[in-house]
Amino acid sequence: MSLLDILYYPDAQLRRTASAITNVDGKIAKLADQMLDTMYAAPGIGLAATQVNVHERLVVIDVSEENDAPLVLINPEILTSEGEEEMQEGCLSIPGVYESVKRPAIVRVAAIDREGNPFELDADGLLAVCIQHEIDHLDGKLFVDYLSPLKRNRIRKRMEKWIRDGADLDDIPERP
Amino acid sequence: MSAPARKTSTIGIRLACVQLMQQLLGSSGSMTRLLPEAQSRVAEREQAQLQAWAYGFARYSGELAGIVDQLLDKPLKKKDLDVYLLMQLGVFQLRHTPTSAHAAVDETVKVVKQLKKPWARGLINAVLRNYQRRAEELEAALTDVQRLSHPQWLLSRLQNDWPEQWQDICEQNNTQGPMTLRVNLRRGTVEGYRQRLSTAGIASQPVADAPAALRLDSPVPVAQLPGFEVGDVSVQDAAAQLAAGYLARYCPEGGRLLDACSAPGGKSAHALESGSFAHVVALDQDASRLERVEATLSRLGLTDNCQLQAVDAADIAQWWDEVPFDAVLLDAPCSGTGVIRRHPDIKLLRRDSDIDTLAALQASLLDSLWQTLRPGGLMLYATCSILKRENEQQIAAFLERTADAEALGESRQILPGESGMDGFFYAPLRKQGG
Numbered sequence: 001m002s003l004l005d006i007l008y009y010p011d012a013q014l015r016r017t018a019s020a021i022t023n024v025d026g027k028i029a030k031l032a033d034q035m036l037d038t039m040y041a042a043p044g045i046g047l048a049a050t051q052v053n054v055h056e057r058l059v060v061i062d063v064s065e066e067n068d069a070p071l072v073l074i075n076p077e078i079l080t081s082e083g084e085e086e087m088q089e090g091c092l093s094i095p096g097v098y099e100s101v102k103r104p105a106i107v108r109v110a111a112i113d114r115e116g117n118p119f120e121l122d123a124d125g126l127l128a129v130c131i132q133h134e135i136d137h138l139d140g141k142l143f144v145d146y147l148s149p150l151k152r153n154r155i156r157k158r159m160e161k162w163i164r165d166g167a168d169l170d171d172i173p174e175r176p
Numbered sequence: 177m178s179a180p181a182r183k184t185s186t187i188g189i190r191l192a193c194v195q196l197m198q199q200l201l202g203s204s205g206s207m208t209r210l211l212p213e214a215q216s217r218v219a220e221r222e223q224a225q226l227q228a229w230a231y232g233f234a235r236y237s238g239e240l241a242g243i244v245d246q247l248l249d250k251p252l253k254k255k256d257l258d259v260y261l262l263m264q265l266g267v268f269q270l271r272h273t274p275t276s277a278h279a280a281v282d283e284t285v286k287v288v289k290q291l292k293k294p295w296a297r298g299l300i301n302a303v304l305r306n307y308q309r310r311a312e313e314l315e316a317a318l319t320d321v322q323r324l325s326h327p328q329w330l331l332s333r334l335q336n337d338w339p340e341q342w343q344d345i346c347e348q349n350n351t352q353g354p355m356t357l358r359v360n361l362r363r364g365t366v367e368g369y370r371q372r373l374s375t376a377g378i379a380s381q382p383v384a385d386a387p388a389a390l391r392l393d394s395p396v397p398v399a400q401l402p403g404f405e406v407g408d409v410s411v412q413d414a415a416a417q418l419a420a421g422y423l424a425r426y427c428p429e430g431g432r433l434l435d436a437c438s439a440p441g442g443k444s445a446h447a448l449e450s451g452s453f454a455h456v457v458a459l460d461q462d463a464s465r466l467e468r469v470e471a472t473l474s475r476l477g478l479t480d481n482c483q484l485q486a487v488d489a490a491d492i493a494q495w496w497d498e499v500p501f502d503a504v505l506l507d508a509p510c511s512g513t514g515v516i517r518r519h520p521d522i523k524l525l526r527r528d529s530d531i532d533t534l535a536a537l538q539a540s541l542l543d544s545l546w547q548t549l550r551p552g553g554l555m556l557y558a559t560c561s562i563l564k565r566e567n568e569q570q571i572a573a574f575l576e577r578t579a580d581a582e583a584l585g586e587s588r589q590i591l592p593g594e595s596g597m598d599g600f601f602y603a604p605l606r607k608q609g610g
Contacts, residue, residue: 046177061177065185065286085278090178124301125282133177143177 004038004052008163009094009142010156018048018055018138020075024116028058032072032114035060040067044092046130048137051093059134063126073111076135079120081107087129089143096172097155101146103132186279189222190287193229194261200234200524201257207234207521233268235325235350235520240264240271242322243314247303259296262287266304270311277308325350329528330513337564341591345562348593349516349523355395356596358388358412358442360449360476366390369409372402384595386414387421388446391596407476412442415514415590415600419558420446423453423503426584426604427554430454431502436489436545437461441469443507443558448478456482457501459489490537490544500550508538510559510566514592514599535565542574546581552610554584557603562591567601580608 007013021028031054039047039060049058061071083105090098106124109131113119123131133143144152162172196214200207211230215223233240244263245251252260266284269275281304288296307314321328324346334342357380359369366382370390373380378396383389391414398404398411420443423433430452435444438458447453458473460466463486473479487495511534512522542557549555557574559566568587575581587603 042178044178065187087278092178095178125278125285130177 002034002037003041004034006038006042006047006051006092007053008167009091009144009159011093013053013055014050014093014137014142015140016050016055017140018050018057021056021058021112024074024112024114028056028074029114032058032060032074036062036070036072039092042092045126046134047092048134050137050140057138059131059138061127061130061134063130072114073109073131073134074113076109076111076131076138078132078135079108079110081132085125085129087126089129089133091133091143094142094144094155094159095169097144097159099143099147099151101129101143103129107131185286186222186225186283187286187290188218189226189229190262190265190284191290192218192226193233193265194258194287194291196226196230197233197237197261197265198257200521201261203525206525207231207519229265229268229273231352231520232272233265234524236268236272237264237520237524238322238325238327239318240267240325242318243267243307244303246314246317247306247310256293256296258291259288259293259300262291262296263300263303266300267307270304270307281305281308325523327523327526330523330526333528333531333563333565334513337562338591344593345591345599348591349520351517351593353413353515353517353598354596355392356383356386356412356414356417357390357392357401358410358417358446358449359390360408360410361388362449362451363403363408369402376400376402383414383597385421385597386417388449389414389417405475410442410445410472410476412446413515413518413598414595415560415597416442417446418588418590418600418602419443419505419507419556420450422556422602422604423447423505423554424450426556426606427503428452429502432499433457434501434504434545434548435459436504436506436541437509438469438484438507439465441472443505444469444482445472445476445478447505448473448481449476453503454481458482458484459487459495461486461488490541492544492548496548500553501548502550502553504545504549504553504555505558506541506545506555507558508541508566510534510538510561511563512560514560514562514590514601516599517592518598531563531565535570538566538570539574542570543578546578546607549607550610551580551607553607555581555605555607557601557605559601560598561601562589562599567603571603571605575605582606582608 035047045063046061049056057075059073062069081104085105086100086102088098089101107128109121144155192214196210199210218226266280269280285297285300288294321331326346334345359366370380379393380390383391401409433447433453433456435458438444439460444456444458458469466484466486473482485495516522584604584606590597590600592599
């Protein structure tokens with residue numbers, strides 16, 4: 001098991017737009033597995049390739065209690081969305097920060113799985129939020145972009161200081 | 177994404193709650209008996225939550241089933257009772273608790289995994305989301321039995337006995353009774369104890385009719401009551417506290433009292449606290465319940481004046497020493513229809529046929545215990561029922577067949593919620609002669 005390094009906000013690489021995957025081969029499957037290992041170890045419930053500095057459209061997710069329902073989404077695309085829900089979100093690239101974000105409550109998603117088969121998925125609740133959060137990453141977008149500029153700035157300053165101080169995950173700054 | 181600020185999962189509580197309801201509906205026992213066992217299967221910090229949900233679920237069971245039935249295309253199979261109850265628990269939370277809608281749906285759906293019925297995931301999701309969309313229309317279509325969450329047989333009896341009040345009665349039954357205390361007047365005054373409560377941050381009000389009572393504005397665990405352990409105070413509804421008033425009024429000379437069905441012991445304790453009776457014989461058929469009487473009396477320091485015996489009171493040959501009693505308190509086994517707000521599982525457990533059985537038992541207790549009363553003595557017949565069959569009709573029939581029995585003034589039927597009290601019935605009777 002080899003873990004990948006996660007980029008931290010405000011790293012400019014997080015703002016890149018990922019390109020579509022044209023060929024689902026062994027290399028992509030291996031990347032998906034490594035990303036899952038990295039996500040579980042963090043611990044997290046979703047990880048986009050962008051966050052490990054690979055700019056291809058691949059995300060991994062597992063919102064189950066027991067970490068036994070991994071989901072690999074290649075070239076994910078939101079087909080329809082409805083409703084509205086507000087939920088606390090956090091991000092492995094912005095450790096220690098949790099803020100409420102409003103998003104559509106229910107989404108229908110099309111994607112390709114680890115074996116290269118296309119499929120569609122209806123999601124609500126935490127899964128719906130997580131899928132939207134990860135697809136945002138592939139487009140260079142972060143959940144702090146939904147917050148007020150003032151709040152976002154404060155978070156950015158705090159993150160910059162934390163990175164300067166050595167980015168110690170055991171010493172994540174207190175929530176303001 | 178990292179997980180949102182770790183909320184504690186409620187899956188374990190939900191599962192335990194569904195299993196408890198399954199046991200209740202299968203008549204495996206009462207809530208009082210089954211709840212502690214269910215609580216032992218969840219974490220300590222989850223036990224209060226489980227209790228609140230289980231009581232609420234039992235209270236609104238008819239309504240919840242009525243709503244879920246409308247949302248199902250066809251009834252679920254018998255073996256899927258757990259899935260059916262899980263949906264009802266979800267609706268309960270959406271309707272009656274401040275749980276966020278998202279958590280109610282999401283966490284409910286997750287329980288299917290524990291039930292090993294993953295097929296039910298989509299169904300439960302659909303039912304709960306449809307409920308959220310169509311709540312008003314679904315409510316409007318409920319029958320009285322469903323809307324009031326009372327079984328048909330009980331509703332019919334209430335409508336028959338209380339043609340004007342049955343709706344109010346049902347609504348009162350679906351509230352939670354207040355917590356009422358009985359101040360031990362041997363140890364202090366009601367006003368004095370009220371001040372101790374107030375110092376402890378607990379607000380309370382006196383209750384008309386019940387001179388030793390204080391009703392709390394909101395319930396607290398007994399451990400927070402000042403002096404509870406040393407017997408300064410007990411927990412007892414105001415309606416049950418009226419018994420001591422009847423005994424004092426009609427048997428002021430005191431003497432020797434029989435408490436025939438004494439568990440959990442509150443009325444015996446109250447009679448001894450009031451001081452008019454020198455001695456109490458307390459019986460109960462159920463030895464384990466009699467242990468609670470003993471615990472109550474020993475907490476209050478009253479064991480010296482009390483003799484406890486686990487026997488069937490009606491079988492007087494077995495226990496009576498033929499020394500007549502000055503007063504007999506017959507707090508008879510009954511349907512409990514006056515205390516549904518405290519024991520909502522009564523609505524699930526009782527059957528119509530129980531009423532006749534109970535009425536026959538009450539009649540036999542009245543007849544046997546009458547023999548143990550001295551001429552001139554007082555028998556106080558009491559139930560926590562609101563059914564006439566167990567109360568005024570029972571007493572009318574007893575007076576009819578018992579030559580030396582007479583009613584002392586009016587009997588009293590308290591309906592649930594009247595002055596905030598539980599539903600209760602009292603009939604004071606005197607044995608002629610003496």
